[in-house]
Amino acid sequence: MAWIVGTGMLLGVLAIAMGLATLGTGWVLPTARRHVTRPHLHGIGALLAGAPILLHGLVYFYLLPDISWNVRFFGANALQFAGFLFIVLSQMPKRRHSSRPEPAEPD
Structure with a gap:
């Protein structure tokens, strides 16, 4: 089970x-360059989508204090949904x- 969590981490x-x-720098993966029109939003989304995965692994390996299962579940889902x-x-x-052309200024 630890290797699955480690792979997720x-x-x-x-x-x-990738988000950072x-x-x-505004750099986006080559496979997504054609689709991304706002790199800043894409970077924030990548950060929000990757953070819960990493935090879950840190809690699993007891590197962070254990918190309630409900907080972990709903918090991680909210962060990932916001990232996506x-x-x-x-x-x-x-x-x-x-x-439409802008109106002319009066003389």
Whole structure:
């Protein structure tokens, strides 16, 4: 069971590293570059999606104090849902400004 949690922790660390790289430099994985229109939201989403996975592993290996199962379950689900929501929002097309010309200033 420990290797499963350890593998999850590795994926959580990779997601957090990707989020930090995106926030710091705007870099996005090559497979997602075509879809991501807002790298800042994508980085926040990656951080929020990777953090619960890492925290769950730290609690499993007793590196963090044990907290209630309900807090862990609902907190992790809320963080991951928020992260996935940010990732989805980062892939939405940007709004275009209206094509109507601005009114002329009076002389």
